[in-house]
Amino acid sequence: MTLIISCVNISIKLQNVLKALNLDVDDISGQCYDNGSNMKGKHQGVQKRLREINPRASYMHCACHSLNLTLCDIAHSFSRAISFFIIVQRLYTLFSSSTKRRKILLDNVSELTVKYLSNTRWESRIKSIKTIRFQGPQIRLALSMLYDSYGNDAKTKSDAESLYNALGSYEFLLGMVMWYEIFFVINKISMTLQSKSMCISVTIEQIGYMLSYFVKFTDEIFISCLNIAKILHLIWMLNSPFQ
Structure with missing residues (x-):
């Protein structure tokens, strides 16, 4: 009723x-x-x-909602994607749980900050990944400082150390680049679909580009992501081998 x-x-x-x-x-x-x-x-x-x-x-x-559902299915289709987003969410949870932790983060990460992962608007997750993609070294420094500043708090120190190591791993680095590239393309389509001045012909053209992007992903796009991840590995000055 x-x-x-x-x-x-x-x-x-x-x-x-x-x-x-x-x-x-x-x-x-x-x-x-x-x-x-x-x-x-x-x-x-x-x-x-x-x-x-x-x-x-x-x-x-709704085409935009269908796009969100597609993203959700993709991200839950294999374990490595699930693990990647769990790490991103853990990062937000760790720094948002107290004002002291938040200050440590903001003292090191000045431009972008970690964000909560939305369960309903998957395309908006690009904001969460963008922070790590372009400020990874600063976030790892904040994690290191968090570890040092919590003397006897074993859980906080363990979480900080675990995330510090996770952000420097080959698997996370490559996953971060791949998901950022995917969300960048999809977010552009999503914004077009929600625009008040949406033009059908332009939208169809963009959707066609998105489809061709995923067709090329296995061969061309993945290699591009791999090369970007290798460059970031050098920029971030990571000690772990990229393999």
Whole structure:
């Protein structure tokens, strides 16, 4: 019953907003929402109620939300990706758990800072990875200082040391470069899909580029990521072998 009332309220509010903007419901040629049952439901959803008023308002799943779901499936499809994002999340959790730890981070990382990983907007994770991608040495220095400043706190010292070593590993470095490149391409498409001035022809062209990007990923893009990771290994002055 609650779901039905919610759908009715949303559809009525939507119609009121359209009227306030001098937009006629009869002129709607299509509608798209996320995967919420109160929006997409074929029996009681908002899309169903709008189609009762205008049968021509065909429904399709939100392209931006579908892109997010695709990203989610990719990131959960193999263990190394899962491990990579766990490390990124642990980094945020460690530094955000107290003002003292936060200060140590900000004293070393001046431009970008570690961010929480969103579970619903996967394309926004580029912000979390960007911080590490371009300020990795500073973050590792902050971890080292955190380790030194927590004398008898075994857990904090253990977490700091573990993350310090993880950020300097070959596997994390390559994963960081790869995911940053992937999110950069996908985030651009996502922003275009959400733009108020979206042009269909330009969007289709960008989606075509994204598809060709992934087709080339195994051969060309991966080699490029590997070379970037090798350069970062030298820039970060890591002692561990890159292999």
